[in-house]
Amino acid sequence: MSDRDHYYHQHDLARFSEIDRGAPELARKFFDWYGAVFAEGALSMREKALIALAVAHAIQCPYCIDAYAKDALEKGSNVDQMTEAMHVAAAIRGGSSLVHGVQMLNHVDELGM
Amino acid sequence: MGRVLPTLHTRGAPLARGDAQRARLAEVALPRTFGSALDSTGLFPLRPTTLDTLQINLGKRCNQTCRHCHVDAGPDRSESMPRAVLEACLAFLERAGIPTLDVTGGAPELHPDFREIITRARALGVHVIHRCNLTAVLLPNYSDIPELLAACRVEVIASLPYYRARETDAQRGDGVFQESLVGLRRLNALGYGMGTGLVLNLVTNPVGTYLPGNQTALERDWKRELRRRYDIHFDHLYAITNMPISRFLAFLEERGRTEEYLTRLVNAYNPAAATRVMCRTLLSVGWDGTLYDCDFNQMLDLPVAARAPCTIFDAGVEALAAREIAIGPHCFGCTAGAGSSCGGAVA
Numbered sequence: 001m002s003d004r005d006h007y008y009h010q011h012d013l014a015r016f017s018e019i020d021r022g023a024p025e026l027a028r029k030f031f032d033w034y035g036a037v038f039a040e041g042a043l044s045m046r047e048k049a050l051i052a053l054a055v056a057h058a059i060q061c062p063y064c065i066d067a068y069a070k071d072a073l074e075k076g077s078n079v080d081q082m083t084e085a086m087h088v089a090a091a092i093r094g095g096s097s098l099v100h101g102v103q104m105l106n107h108v109d110e111l112g113m
Numbered sequence: 114m115g116r117v118l119p120t121l122h123t124r125g126a127p128l129a130r131g132d133a134q135r136a137r138l139a140e141v142a143l144p145r146t147f148g149s150a151l152d153s154t155g156l157f158p159l160r161p162t163t164l165d166t167l168q169i170n171l172g173k174r175c176n177q178t179c180r181h182c183h184v185d186a187g188p189d190r191s192e193s194m195p196r197a198v199l200e201a202c203l204a205f206l207e208r209a210g211i212p213t214l215d216v217t218g219g220a221p222e223l224h225p226d227f228r229e230i231i232t233r234a235r236a237l238g239v240h241v242i243h244r245c246n247l248t249a250v251l252l253p254n255y256s257d258i259p260e261l262l263a264a265c266r267v268e269v270i271a272s273l274p275y276y277r278a279r280e281t282d283a284q285r286g287d288g289v290f291q292e293s294l295v296g297l298r299r300l301n302a303l304g305y306g307m308g309t310g311l312v313l314n315l316v317t318n319p320v321g322t323y324l325p326g327n328q329t330a331l332e333r334d335w336k337r338e339l340r341r342r343y344d345i346h347f348d349h350l351y352a353i354t355n356m357p358i359s360r361f362l363a364f365l366e367e368r369g370r371t372e373e374y375l376t377r378l379v380n381a382y383n384p385a386a387a388t389r390v391m392c393r394t395l396l397s398v399g400w401d402g403t404l405y406d407c408d409f410n411q412m413l414d415l416p417v418a419a420r421a422p423c424t425i426f427d428a429g430v431e432a433l434a435a436r437e438i439a440i441g442p443h444c445f446g447c448t449a450g451a452g453s454s455c456g457g458a459v460a
Contacts, residue, residue: 038329040330044330044333044334045326045327045330046326046330046334058344070323073319073321073323074323074324074325074326075321075326075327075331076326076330076331076334076335078275078277078279079279095155
């Protein structure tokens with residue numbers, strides 16, 4: 001089975017920088033900004049890695065989960081902290097679905113007798 | 114996960130031998146050699162700067178069998194520095210005027226002459242570093258060691274994989290974390306790590322096949338967590354990269370991740386770290402008196418260059434200063450990211 005039979009390949013993560021093949025100036029701006037975002041600031045690099053890991057699960061990006069599982073460990077987080085971050089993402093996703101239930105109820109109220 | 118794992122030596126594993134490890138590392142296809150990386154930094158051939166530390170490995174005996182141990186140390190190992198080698202080390206220390214003696218192993222305090230080595234080195238006016246695993250002193254007949262260290266004002270560098278039991282025990286064996294807390298509390302009670310001038314530094318290695326993070330940030334987290342959870346205090350945290358040597362190399366091989374890990378080290382090459390690798394300022398002595406550029410080369414049976422004095426018995430500062438430092442693919446472990454040394458990050 002060739003690589004092209006799948007949309008996702010682990011080794012493609014390391015090729016991320018190749019997106020500068022087109023519009024290189026935009027890529028440069030993105031990577032500069034990306035680097036600045038994850039620098040130590042009001043939040044620590046460890047906290048930012050946990051946020052990134054949680055978002056990676058929310059958007060279900062396998063590249064990001066790969067990268068930020070490793071990054072969170074390297075920044076000193078443990079599996080309990082990483083799992084709690086993942087639950088935060090899952091809770092917001094689940095809650096986001098459920099809170100729309102109010103819209104459903106609005107429709108029910110409008111349509112019903 | 115059992116409490117005590119068999120060493121590669123006891124298992125008769127091929128990677129118990131340094132030449133077998135070097136052969137395995139040499140066959141891994143990497144983006145570039147360590148020599149070419151140094152060359153790009155203007156450091157090839159790598160040479161010493163000023164010899165400021167004599168690191169003596171007292172032997173391979175240890176009460177723990179950590180899964181990442183580059184020494185392949187364990188309770189079943191019997192290699193121990195003989196008296197004649199010890200005397201030659203102390204004589205060289207004095208003759209060469211080296212300011213620091215770094216005592217490692219194995220668990221160095223299990224050596225029968227450990228107390229004497231510490232005492233005599235301090236009497237020479239030398240700064241002494243003792244590398245410990247925090248639990249050897251809980252064994253019968255070793256409980257006096259912490260008091261001796263304090264009396265001699267020895268700097269303690271204690272290895273602890275993580276500030277929780279799960280990760281620590283995964284690397285060191287069941288129950289080791291709780292015993293390590295006992296060792297830490299004993300050192301704190303003596304004033305170590307409490308701002309009294311008795312220095313207690315901790316060393317962490319990643320509990321897996323990833324690289325250590327920013328040492329300053331990790332230290333801040335560790336200080337907070339150890340104080341909050343256990344009221345334990347220390348001075349500095351050293352974050353050290355797991356070296357693809359001995360048991361960690363065997364671990365990589367079992368996971369099929371040797372090439373991936375080495376490639377990661379190569380890609381993380383940091384020229385600033387390369388200028389400050391510890392082998393430029395340190396001389397390593399094996400339990401049998403053989404000289405090495407570092408403890409890692411020692412475990413790979415890669416002694417100092419052939420034209421340099423090869424044992425502590427014929428060691429001379431000038432001849433050693435002129436040597437080329439022996440290198441290999443494993444050296445990328447000391448130059449990855451912020452670098453890694455016996456004193457943690459270097460860049």
